[in-house]
Amino acid sequence: MKVAILGTGYVGLTTGVCFAWLGHDVVCLDTNQQKVDSLLAGKIPIYEPGLEELLAQSRHRMKFTSNYSEAVPGADVVIIAVGTPPSPDGSPDLRYLRSASEQVGQFLNSEFTVVVNKSTVPIGSGNWVESLIRGAYEKAHFVKAEGRFAVASNPEFLREGTAIADSLYPDRVVIGGDSPKALDVLRELYRPLLEQTFPEPDFLPRPDGFNSVPLVATDLASAELIKYAANAFLALKISFINEVGNLAERVGADVREVARGIGLDSRIGPRFLQSGLGWGGSCFGKDTAALIATAGEYGLAMPIVSAARDVNKRQRVRVVEKLLGELKILKGRRIALLGLAFKPDTDDLREAPAIDIARRLIQHGATVVAHDPVAEELFAKEHPDLEVALFSSAEDLFEDADAVILVTEWNDYLKLDWPALGARMRNKVVIDGRSSLDRAEMENSGFRFLTVP
Ligand SMILES: NC(=O)c1ccc[n+]([C@@H]2O[C@H](COP(=O)([O-])OP(=O)(O)OC[C@H]3O[C@@H](n4cnc5c(N)ncnc54)[C@H](O)[C@@H]3O)[C@@H](O)[C@H]2O)c1
Numbered sequence: 536m537k538v539a540i541l542g543t544g545y546v547g548l549t550t551g552v553c554f555a556w557l558g559h560d561v562v563c564l565d566t567n568q569q570k571v572d573s574l575l576a577g578k579i580p581i582y583e584p585g586l587e588e589l590l591a592q593s594r595h596r597m598k599f600t601s602n603y604s605e606a607v608p609g610a611d612v613v614i615i616a617v618g619t620p621p622s623p624d625g626s627p628d629l630r631y632l633r634s635a636s637e638q639v640g641q642f643l644n645s646e647f648t649v650v651v652n653k654s655t656v657p658i659g660s661g662n663w664v665e666s667l668i669r670g671a672y673e674k675a676h677f678v679k680a681e682g683r684f685a686v687a688s689n690p691e692f693l694r695e696g697t698a699i700a701d702s703l704y705p706d707r708v709v710i711g712g713d714s715p716k717a718l719d720v721l722r723e724l725y726r727p728l729l730e731q732t733f734p735e736p737d738f739l740p741r742p743d744g745f746n747s748v749p750l751v752a753t754d755l756a757s758a759e760l761i762k763y764a765a766n767a768f769l770a771l772k773i774s775f776i777n778e779v780g781n782l783a784e785r786v787g788a789d790v791r792e793v794a795r796g797i798g799l800d801s802r803i804g805p806r807f808l809q810s811g812l813g814w815g816g817s818c819f820g821k822d823t824a825a826l827i828a829t830a831g832e833y834g835l836a837m838p839i840v841s842a843a844r845d846v847n848k849r850q851r852v853r854v855v856e857k858l859l860g861e862l863k864i865l866k867g868r869r870i871a872l873l874g875l876a877f878k879p880d881t882d883d884l885r886e887a888p889a890i891d892i893a894r895r896l897i898q899h900g901a902t903v904v905a906h907d908p909v910a911e912e913l914f915a916k917e918h919p920d921l922e923v924a925l926f927s928s929a930e931d932l933f934e935d936a937d938a939v940i941l942v943t944e945w946n947d948y949l950k951l952d953w954p955a956l957g958a959r960m961r962n963k964v965v966i967d968g969r970s971s972l973d974r975a976e977m978e979n980s981g982f983r984f985l986t987v988p
Pocket residue numbers: 541542543544545546547564565566567570616617618619631632634635653654655656691692693694695817818
């Protein structure tokens with residue numbers, strides 16, 4: 536099939552490379568010419584393990600462009616994967632979606648094209664996108680658009696850091712639309728994935744026994760709501776364990792044991808029960824805000840989702856309170872942040888806890904130093920206002936530090952020679968913000984070891 540993907544960010548590029556791997560002909564389009572130039576040179580503009588490798592092996596089926604006239608005409612499926620960042624009031628900023636939809640309408644010329652919303656968009660956006668495309672089509676072609684295209688929703692569930700595995704071996708594929716013909720086209724597009732008939736990449740073997748993927752084919756609004764509900768549920772699972780953790784600390788219980796004890800219940804499950812600094816990233820914050828805003832339009836409150844957001848915000852304050860409690864004075868202290876990215880295996884800094892924590896520590900008069908294996912360059916570019924000294928070696932960060940905070944649980948940090956590094960610190964205080972270090976080992980090495988909660 537001929538597929539056009541609009542937007543080559545974490546979602547668009549991964550989707551494009553994976554569809555090419557499945558055997559489709561893919562044109563990836565981005566309005567950012569720098570990104571397109573980098574892709575034309577075979578380099579990916581983001582950090583995502585394995586993506587550059589898979590791109591190299593799929594390139595013969597891929598084209599990259601910034602020109603809509605080279606992507607949309609002739610496409611069987613056009614996938615919109617542009618950003619939908621939060622506006623200051625929390626609602627998603629839909630200007631990129633609008634612009635992409637209008638350009639699609641202008642350049643559509645196949646007999647029938649399915650336009651797919653893969654971006655996370657407010658409920659009802661499918662109808663809005665349809666009207667924008669129809670308007671632009673009729674203006675450009677002077678004929679009715681009836682029957683030439685249909686809009687469908689295909690929400691994305693990949694996680695940065697494991698985006699390829701999540702795309703090739705997903706838990707489910709969700710498609711939504713009111714046109715049976717469009718849903719048939721999408722079933723065809725996804726067939727190799729649903730039936731797992733594609734060759735496995737050599738660096739990412741198919742999990743044992745994984746031979747099919749469930750398809751949820753539904754209406755437009757349900758597909759759109761599935762995405763928001765999934766993210767809200769995951770977000771509240773994290774906030775739930777953090778809320779329990781705050782109580783556990785007071786009553787002398789170990790939240791990790793509690794998480795293990797409840798997670799073994801198959802109705803609850805062990806994942807997303809790791810207490811700590813809470814979620815960050817481009818999705819949970821934005822999507823929970825959008826869900827609450829949508830409910831508000833219908834006069835509904837979503838108190839559970841709102842509470843999950845409040846608990847999450849509080850965790851970032853608590854880490855600074857813990858430091859204040861421990862060191863009493865933060866002015867003039869040297870505080871080291873291990874990790875800047877919102878989670879390991881990505882360079883994404885959107886809503887990363889490290890940013891908030893650094894800002895608060897600086898307000899308290901501390902000197903903040905930090906290390907991240909991949910996100911430092913982006914951090915310097917995106918946050919020039921924050922006075923954070925960046926180190927190229929995680930080990931050197933410990934020199935004269937009054938406290939080290941594990942903010943992102945990169946695997947390399949867990950393997951550091953902590954006892955030796957402790958000797959380089961002024962005060963041997965460690966705050967494990969990710970429940971990832973071994974308390975007994977740390978305490979035996981002479982650290983004052985704190986966790987959040
Ligand atoms: N990042 C994730 O983990 C993730 C997971 C699931 C869903 N999503 C959703 O997917 C969407 C994309 O997210 P992302 O993280 O890939 O965003 P991103 O910011 O990394 O990428 C968006 C890309 O779209 C490009 N763009 C903007 N306007 C355009 C236009 N008119 N035409 C073509 N390209 C245009 C931008 O230049 C950018 O490269 C969002 O709605 C997001 O909520 C993201």
